Amino acid sequence: xxxxxxxxxxxxxxxLARYKAxxxxxxxxGWLCGGIGAVLIEYFLGDLVSYYLGLPKVPVLFGCLxxxxxxxxxxxxxxxxxxxxxxxxxFIARALATPANKLAAFLAKGPITIAALVHxxxxxxxxxxxxxxxxxxxxxLKLTMIAVMLTLSLNVINGYMGExxxxxxxxxxxxxxxxxxxxxxxxxNDKLFGEALLPAAIGPFFFPLALIAGGxxxxxxxxxxxxxxxxxxxxxxxxxxxxxxxxVKSIIENLEFVGGPRGMSSQPNYSNLPMVFIVMVLCIWIIxxxxxxxxxxxxxxxxxxxxxxxSMTVNTRKTKMVTFMFGAFWAGVAGGLFAHVLRYxxxxxxxxxxxxxxxxxxxxxxxxSVTGSIVGAxxxxxxxxxxxxxxxxxxxxxxxxxxxxxxxxxxxxxxxTEFKPKELMRSKE
Amino acid sequence: MDLFLQNIVNAxxxxxxYALIALGYSMVYSILMLFNFAHGDIFMVGxxxxxxxxxxxxxxxxxxxxxxxxxxxxxxxxxxxxxxxxFVGMLIERIGYRPLREAxxxxxxxxxxxxxxxxxxxxxxLLGARRLSFPALIExxxxxxxxxxxxxxxxxxxxxxxxxxxxxHLFIQKSKWGMAMRAMSFDFQAVPxxxxxxNKIAPLTFAIGSALAAAAGILYGLxxxxxxxxxxxxxxxxxxxxxxxxxxxxxLGAALAGFLLGFIEIFVAWIFPSTLxxxxxxxxxxxxxxxxxxxxxxxxxxxxxxx
Amino acid sequence: xxxxxxxxxxxxxGGLRAVSDYNLVLEPGHIVGLIGPNGAGKTTIFNLITxxxxxxxxxxxxxxxxxxxxxxxxxxGKGLGRTFQNLLLWRHMDVLxxxxxxxxxxxxxxxxxxxxxxxxxxxxxxxxxxxxxxLLETFNVAEYSDQLVSSLPYGAQRRVEMARAMAINPxxxxxxxxxxxxxxDELNRMISIIRQVHKDFEVAILLIEHRLKFVMELCEKIQxxxxxxxxxxxxxxxxxxxxxxxxxxxxxxxxx
Numbered sequence: 001x002x003x004x005x006x007x008x009x010x011x012x013x014x015x016l017a018r019y020k021a022x023x024x025x026x027x028x029x030g031w032l033c034g035g036i037g038a039v040l041i042e043y044f045l046g047d048l049v050s051y052y053l054g055l056p057k058v059p060v061l062f063g064c065l066x067x068x069x070x071x072x073x074x075x076x077x078x079x080x081x082x083x084x085x086x087x088x089x090x091f092i093a094r095a096l097a098t099p100a101n102k103l104a105a106f107l108a109k110g111p112i113t114i115a116a117l118v119h120x121x122x123x124x125x126x127x128x129x130x131x132x133x134x135x136x137x138x139x140x141l142k143l144t145m146i147a148v149m150l151t152l153s154l155n156v157i158n159g160y161m162g163e164x165x166x167x168x169x170x171x172x173x174x175x176x177x178x179x180x181x182x183x184x185x186x187x188x189n190d191k192l193f194g195e196a197l198l199p200a201a202i203g204p205f206f207f208p209l210a211l212i213a214g215g216x217x218x219x220x221x222x223x224x225x226x227x228x229x230x231x232x233x234x235x236x237x238x239x240x241x242x243x244x245x246x247x248v249k250s251i252i253e254n255l256e257f258v259g260g261p262r263g264m265s266s267q268p269n270y271s272n273l274p275m276v277f278i279v280m281v282l283c284i285w286i287i288x289x290x291x292x293x294x295x296x297x298x299x300x301x302x303x304x305x306x307x308x309x310x311s312m313t314v315n316t317r318k319t320k321m322v323t324f325m326f327g328a329f330w331a332g333v334a335g336g337l338f339a340h341v342l343r344y345x346x347x348x349x350x351x352x353x354x355x356x357x358x359x360x361x362x363x364x365x366x367x368x369s370v371t372g373s374i375v376g377a378x379x380x381x382x383x384x385x386x387x388x389x390x391x392x393x394x395x396x397x398x399x400x401x402x403x404x405x406x407x408x409x410x411x412x413x414x415x416x417t418e419f420k421p422k423e424l425m426r427s428k429e
Numbered sequence: 430m431d432l433f434l435q436n437i438v439n440a441x442x443x444x445x446x447y448a449l450i451a452l453g454y455s456m457v458y459s460i461l462m463l464f465n466f467a468h469g470d471i472f473m474v475g476x477x478x479x480x481x482x483x484x485x486x487x488x489x490x491x492x493x494x495x496x497x498x499x500x501x502x503x504x505x506x507x508x509x510x511x512x513x514x515x516f517v518g519m520l521i522e523r524i525g526y527r528p529l530r531e532a533x534x535x536x537x538x539x540x541x542x543x544x545x546x547x548x549x550x551x552x553x554x555l556l557g558a559r560r561l562s563f564p565a566l567i568e569x570x571x572x573x574x575x576x577x578x579x580x581x582x583x584x585x586x587x588x589x590x591x592x593x594x595x596x597x598h599l600f601i602q603k604s605k606w607g608m609a610m611r612a613m614s615f616d617f618q619a620v621p622x623x624x625x626x627x628n629k630i631a632p633l634t635f636a637i638g639s640a641l642a643a644a645a646g647i648l649y650g651l652x653x654x655x656x657x658x659x660x661x662x663x664x665x666x667x668x669x670x671x672x673x674x675x676x677x678x679x680x681l682g683a684a685l686a687g688f689l690l691g692f693i694e695i696f697v698a699w700i701f702p703s704t705l706x707x708x709x710x711x712x713x714x715x716x717x718x719x720x721x722x723x724x725x726x727x728x729x730x731x732x733x734x735x736x
Numbered sequence: 737x738x739x740x741x742x743x744x745x746x747x748x749x750g751g752l753r754a755v756s757d758y759n760l761v762l763e764p765g766h767i768v769g770l771i772g773p774n775g776a777g778k779t780t781i782f783n784l785i786t787x788x789x790x791x792x793x794x795x796x797x798x799x800x801x802x803x804x805x806x807x808x809x810x811x812x813g814k815g816l817g818r819t820f821q822n823l824l825l826w827r828h829m830d831v832l833x834x835x836x837x838x839x840x841x842x843x844x845x846x847x848x849x850x851x852x853x854x855x856x857x858x859x860x861x862x863x864x865x866x867x868x869x870x871l872l873e874t875f876n877v878a879e880y881s882d883q884l885v886s887s888l889p890y891g892a893q894r895r896v897e898m899a900r901a902m903a904i905n906p907x908x909x910x911x912x913x914x915x916x917x918x919x920x921d922e923l924n925r926m927i928s929i930i931r932q933v934h935k936d937f938e939v940a941i942l943l944i945e946h947r948l949k950f951v952m953e954l955c956e957k958i959q960x961x962x963x964x965x966x967x968x969x970x971x972x973x974x975x976x977x978x979x980x981x982x983x984x985x986x987x988x989x990x991x992x
Contacts, residue, residue, distance in 0.1 A: 228719045243711040250707035293850040304826035310808040313841035395550040399543035410532035
């Protein structure tokens with residue numbers, strides 16, 4: 001009797017052990033090669049495979065949309081996923097494990113920058129080929145990467161420093177409007193600012209500066225919250241930040257020269273995929289450097305015990321100010337990118353709804369963890385796209401999922417971990 | 430001067446909504462030390478339940494051919510929906526908050542937010558996107574005092590809210606359960622040792638808060654008869670602000686701050702262009718909290734979100 | 737010149753006088769003990785010296801520099817390390833991070849260095865890691881370096897807190913009941929650790945303690961505090977034989 005009950009568990013354990021034995025030897029480099037193989041197969045053979053599996057066209061988002069719309073196509077979509085993604089990734093990664101390990105070991109000897117660039121190059125190649133198939137994928141991917149930035153920057157404030165800040169959409173709005181104002185004013189002929197002042201050709205090169213400007217203005221705005229935070233913590237600070245969000249939204253609604261409640265539109269198309277990718281990588285890299293340094297660990301000290309931090313020479317005021325401004329800076333940059341991805345913003349995009357979304361991504365992924373933020377942002381964002389056919393029911397499923405996570409892992413899925421690129425990229429032999 | 434008095438009347442009406450909702454936040458806070466972020470949506474649910482009950486009662490009255498007077502239906506509606514909505518509150522406590530009592534407070538906040546979203550979406554899924562209009566249970570009448578005009582609804586709203594608050598006050602001061610709640614708000618740890626179970630007090634608190642929110646929902650429906658699933662979001666957040674402004678966990682503070690918020694909003698809109706209302710109202714709140722960081726009636730102890 | 741000099745320090749909480757006319761002259765290399773019943777204001781004196789509260793009246797000088805009105809982190813950075821009566825540790829940080837954190841003011845890289853992970857930042861991090869490891873070894877807690885503090889035994893947590901206080905290169909170390917809640921075994925170990933720290937780091941120590949054995953053994957000078965006032969001051973022998981002290985404090989306890 002007992003053995004019967006255990007059998008499925010044991011089988012599962014065996015399977016898991018086998019999978020581990022299979023995949024443990026493959027370095028990240030190998031998986032990336034597998035990914036490239038998969039997207040190349042899709043690129044060249046996707047149409048053919050989907051034709052033979054009876055799918056109307058190449059499934060655009062891992063088949064989720066198709067499966068939910070027409071359940072009869074589920075076997076076809078699953079088959080497609082296996083044939084195009086699953087099997088190639090596994091087998092190419094496995095086949096290339098040995099050379100990939102050698103390469104990884106070789107790269108590990110050099111400076112970490114080069115190893116990182118190689119990995120990022122491969123990752124970008126995968127994303128580029130994958131998104132080449134449809135504009136929808138490009139949009140989803142860009143928004144996901146922006147969500148990663150937003151979540152990560154909120155994690156600096158809410159997770160690492162432990163203040164419940166509600167003002168992130170406000171910072172995002174400041175960044176979006178500042179950046180849009182600069183680009184529209186300088187490089188576009190539009191109804192708000194008239195003729196372009198500078199030739200449009202230099203616009204894309206100027207865009208990073210506009211993003212930084214947006215981030216800096218958002219960081220200045222963060223002072224409104226940072227200064228009260230010297231005296232106030234917890235709930236009251238949460239309310240101050242919430243009031244700040246309402247105020248920012250309301251100010252923008254009242255500023256006629258940025259379009260008031262109607263918003264701003266026809267921003268130039270500067271947020272292309274490489275741009276968003278590079279900015280996101282920079283954001284992750286800088287935030288990760290910061291939170292791993294002792295200056296950044298000071299945030300955790302302030303969170304866990306402010307008195308002890310202050311008594312151990314930590315300048316808590318400076319730490320709080322830096323944290324709010326730093327988080328706001330990246331939210332502002334993300335907002336600038338966001339405005340140029342959608343090429344339309346209005347004050348309504350930066351309300352409570354957006355706040356709930358960012359908070360959901362943050363707490364799903366995990367506090368105090370760069371990996372957690374990336375995982376949270378990517379999974380909630382992709383999930384919300386994938387569940388799109390369910391229409392409003394997705395707004396029941398996602399909250400339910402989050403509640404479950406909160407019940408079983410109150411600080412999120414991957415909380416309190418350190419993101420160590422060196423570990424990630426190391427050779428597995 | 431007349432306009433001034435007129436605005437006082439309007440502010441009292443808005444303040445009633447805020448105060449009734451803020452009480453729910455504050456009561457839960459005083460017991461569990463956390464805010465129930467689904468509370469704004471409980472207000473919405475209360476309004477919808479009120480709509481259902483009012484419609485059913487009207488239909489029932491028409492069916493048996495008995496012309497029930499509007500005020501009777503209104504009273505029944507308020508009582509019934511307070512009763513039913515309190516169960517919604519208890520359910521939320523049981524599902525969303527009890528398992529998280531030991532968890533970080535931020536997690537409970539997120540759970541509350543998510544329950545709120547589920548309530549909104551669930552409503553949308555059940556009833557569709559069309560807006561319902563709350564039945565006009567009582568004839569509108571306008572009285573004139575000097576230069577100011579007061580509708581009977583406004584008087585009713587303010588009176589009903591004040592009397593509910595008075596009943597709550599009596600309950601907390603006089604009843605055995607109210608005493609237990611007060612004791613619990615002093616010391617979360619000690620009271621269970623004295624034989625009062627937190628598992629009874631917490632649902633009770635949620636039930637009372639939700640009942641008050643339901644009453645607020647129906648009164649709101651009387652004044653602004655269009656119901657939609659997101660009606661509780663902004664109102665709820667503002668009442669939350671009021672609850673904080675009053676001082677965490679202070680019942681009296683929450684009620685007063687609710688009215689204060691009503692006054693700030695109405696008078697700012699009167700003096701300045703109405704589009705500036707939010708900017709000025711929230712700047713005032715921001716300043717108050719910057720210089721009086723513990724609200725008006727809160728104790729000056731600094732806590733932080735437990736992680 | 738006195739290392740730490742406190743002149744007529746008085747402090748009121750509301751209308752309540754918590755400390756009145758407290759004077760102290762701490763010479764380099766000395767160990768001074770502060771004893772007294774609960775609520776006598778001993779911890780308040782520590783909080784006043786370290787700038788957590790600002791004294792209502794009086795003067796605090798470290799090596800001739802005035803400390804009044806400075807932020808606690810500045811005062812700490814000038815060379816005042818302290819521990820807390822009820823262990824204020826950071827519960828999500830590991831032991832090594834605790835000690836490194838106390839090197840905050842000694843870091844020679846700025847925010848930009850931290851953001852971009854410059855070479856200087858890495859060198860500095862390496863330097864303070866080495867320093868922190870050395871301290872952990874001194875305090876015999878190196879084996880726990882990568883563990884969260886909450887998983888440590890109580891005595892080890894105390895020693896981590898002391899290692900942390902030593903990491904700010906203090907000239908004066910303030911120890912608030914370093915042996916609270918310790919077993920006799922741990923107590924003896926703590927005495928030898930404090931002796932060793934005192935010798936190796938040439939630090940002056942001011943300590944609050946309840947256990948008289950400990951104070952008598954370690955301190956060159958003892959002050960007895962009752963209701964915020966020093967009622968007796970002197971060598972351990974003098975204190976032990978002072979009738980006022982015996983009445984106010986020692987009378988209730990077994991001196992041996």
